[in-house]
Amino acid sequence: EDxxxxxxxxxxxxxxxSSSLNCSYTVSGLRGLFWYRQDPGKGPEFLxxxxxxxxxxxxxxxxxxLTKKESFLHITAPKPEDSATYLCAVQATGGFKTIFxxxxxxxVKA
Amino acid sequence: xxxxxxxxxxxVTEMGQEVTLRCKPISGHDYLFWYRQTMMRGLELLIYFNxxxxxxxxxxxxxxxxxxxxxxxFSTLKIQPSEPRDxxxxxxxxxxxxxxxxxxxPGTRLTVL
Numbered sequence: 001e002d003x004x005x006x007x008x009x010x011x012x013x014x015x016x017x018s019s020s021l022n023c024s025y026t027v028s029g030l031r032g033l034f035w036y037r038q039d040p041g042k043g044p045e046f047l048x049x050x051x052x053x054x055x056x057x058x059x060x061x062x063x064x065x066l067t068k069k070e071s072f073l074h075i076t077a078p079k080p081e082d083s084a085t086y087l088c089a090v091q092a093t094g095g096f097k098t099i100f101x102x103x104x105x106x107x108v109k110a
Numbered sequence: 111x112x113x114x115x116x117x118x119x120x121x122v123t124e125m126g127q128e129v130t131l132r133c134k135p136i137s138g139h140d141y142l143f144w145y146r147q148t149m150m151r152g153l154e155l156l157i158y159f160n161x162x163x164x165x166x167x168x169x170x171x172x173x174x175x176x177x178x179x180x181x182x183x184f185s186t187l188k189i190q191p192s193e194p195r196d197x198x199x200x201x202x203x204x205x206x207x208x209x210x211x212x213x214x215x216p217g218t219r220l221t222v223l
Contacts, residue, residue, distance in 0.1 A: 032210050043114075043201050043214030044153070087153065091210075096141060097166055098212070100153040 002027045004101035006088050012107045013078055021073040021104045023088030031091040033071050035064050038085045038103070047073075047086075078108045114215035116202050122221045128190040131218045133202030134183055140207040144177055144187050147217070148198045159185065160207075192222045 005024045013019055025033065032051050036044035048057045050066040057064050061082065063074040073086055085103040092099075115134040123129055135142045143158040157167040162179045170177070174193070179185040189196055199219050203212040 034210070041216075043203070043217050046211045046213070049210045095166060096158060096205075097155055097168075098143075099155075102152045
């Protein structure tokens with residue numbers, strides 16, 4: 001069964017304190033791994049798609065990496081506005097059904 | 111573009127009543143997805159459509175749930191009869207077949223008393 005596990009559940013950082021969020025996955029055949037950001041009361045907002053092990057993508061203070069078993073979302077010198085829930089999701093080959101992890105709630109204190 | 115539009119944004123109803131949630135996808139998008147988000151189960155895919163045709167409804171929890179897409183610009187998710195355990199935030203999302211980016215609507219917060 002396809003599964004996504006994210007850790008930690010919650011992460012509290014000081015502004016400027018870099019860290020990483022983890023996403024472990026099991027899928028029959030990976031079509032793509034996705035990272036989304038979700039602010040309270042809003043729908044998830046797309047950040048990145050990764051397709052194969054070794055791939056990396058960056059956007060501002062965020063960098064996503066992918067191995068055959070997990071993905072990391074690295075946050076460099078975070079700011080309070082980076083506070084949100086970060087969701088990881090996978091799609092298996094053969095369809096567009098997306099399986100989401102429970103998310104990591106990130107709090108960045110000024 | 112206005113993005114994915116959902117209505118109502120909030121719905122409070124009593125157990126046993128029929129509930130209809132509505133979604134207007136981004137113009138030109140080929141795929142439409144309905145999700146449910148709860149604290150206990152996170153974000154779960156209920157059903158998705160391609161060119162108005164349901165492709166995978168394996169996530170629909172029970173026969174009380176039904177979804178339709180009568181045309182490319184409108185979809186409904188209906189719950190009849192509603193139960194307190196249906197209380198959740200329901201999201202609609204759409205995408206183009208040529209990309210992997212799903213665009214989510216703002217969600218409908220459903221409370222069943």
